[in-house]
Amino acid sequence: MKTEIVSVDNLSTKELGYTQAVAFLNAGETVAFPTETVYGLGAVATNEKAVSKIFGAKGRPQDNPLIVHIAEKEELNAFTANIPKIAQVCMDAFWPGPLTIILPLKPNSLAKNVTAGLDSVGVRMPEHPVALELLRRLKQPVAAPSANRSGKPSPTKAEHVLHDLSGKIPFIVDGGATGIGLESTVLDCTSKIPTILRPGGVTKEMLEKVIGPVNESKSTDNAEAPRAPGMKYAHYAPNAPVYLIDASIQAVQDAVKSIHSNHEKVALIASEQFDGIEVDFFFSLGKENQLEDAAHLLYEALRSCDETEADLVLVPIFSKQGVGTAIMNRLEKAANGNWYKI
Template structure:
């Protein structure tokens, strides 16, 4: 299969480009497209055969559920039942945006392999002009996980998608680099109080300011099916082992020296300010100013992918605080590292 890339301008009509994508989707195919978080790989969510092509292209475990993307808020009632008032408040405030809400699903509408084994469905309305234009022209729901090979860093640029899925999908709609950089927050509205299943681009603080207390992220134990994407399997991992390390330039420099003494080549992912002093690292990838969590979120996946272009034996990634969007960043780093920390 040849994989075509078509570029669209976020602010100018591109009728033929969108029509090409719409035609593929309506005919049971898959298309990669940008959202404000990461690039997604979409298939019509009511077509089980089309949805299966997502799992096949990504090599994704079949018990890992998919998020349904819609182009209009009012469409929620087509796919969900018992939508609580707090969810309506969140939709009014934060849709379109990086927030996925989990509801009891309307029976017999969404394909069963979108939410394998569950009577719930995660729905979001993305805040990206290309994604919204595509969804509104299609006028159908799209099941869409990140457009990467399963377990690898999520794509924030069209060329990331091409690297992972060339020959596996027919079309990538290139809308430029994504903005938020980490996936949406997943909030389960079927529990009281609601539960954050995955931290993401919308912070817990923002949610609680609007609807009050919510439970923090809940992890599933081994053997349990994940209720939301990113809860069970190792994700976002580069080719070389990644370790989380304290965000202290002396600690990182000492770690680089120790690893060099073991004959290892080291790549470091860290803030702009450390680049000069951590000068003995074989590769250093800056992800923005120290304590700027939004910049870190935007640049994290790109930095992890850059590490794959090196010959590093080990990757050290500086941690950040578990607050605000930093909670989403650390969630991704912990999974990318499979929980490993580097300690001298």
């Protein structure tokens, strides 16, 4: 399969890009497109055969549910039922935006492989002009996880998608670099107290200002089907193993010295305060305490490690405040729980 990529930021190819994308989706194919978080790999959510192509292209486990993307709230009527009032409040406050809401599923309304057999579905309305334009033209809900090989860092540029999925999908809508850089927050509104299943750009603090107390869920163990993407499996990892380390210049210097004594090369992903440490490869996450910048740069830094000869990757930890919670969620997944110890 040849993978075609067309820019909709270019006036000469804009109409062609949308027309081809809609045609591919209507024909039961997959299409990658940008959202404000990361690039997604979409298929029409009512077409089971089309949705199965997402899992095949990504190498994604079948029990990992997909998020459904819509352009208008009215589309919810076709596949959800008994929407809780608190979910409506969240929609009014945060849609369009990086918030996925888990809602009760109307039976036999979506392809079964979208929800992994669950009686609920995650839905969001993306805040990206390209995604919204595509969804409005298509007039159908689109199931879409991130457009990368399963387990690898999510794509924030069209070329990342092409690198991972060239020859596995037919079409990429190039809408430039994404903004936030981390996947959406997933909020379960079917539980007694709304529960964050995956942290993201809409933080716990932001939610609690609008709806009151919010719980935070821990990752699902391997025996249990996850209720949302990103809960169960190791994710976001480059080829070299990732190790977390205390955010101390001395701790990182000592670690690097130890690694070099073993004749190994190390990549460091960190804020600019660590730039003076003599590592083999350094990838900046911006200025200290600028968490939004760190979130935006994280996946590209993880991907860049694969273009080096690093034997391992060190990442100083972030405070779990605001979007720092989402950053640490992704880093803990990338490291699979590993901490560097001398």
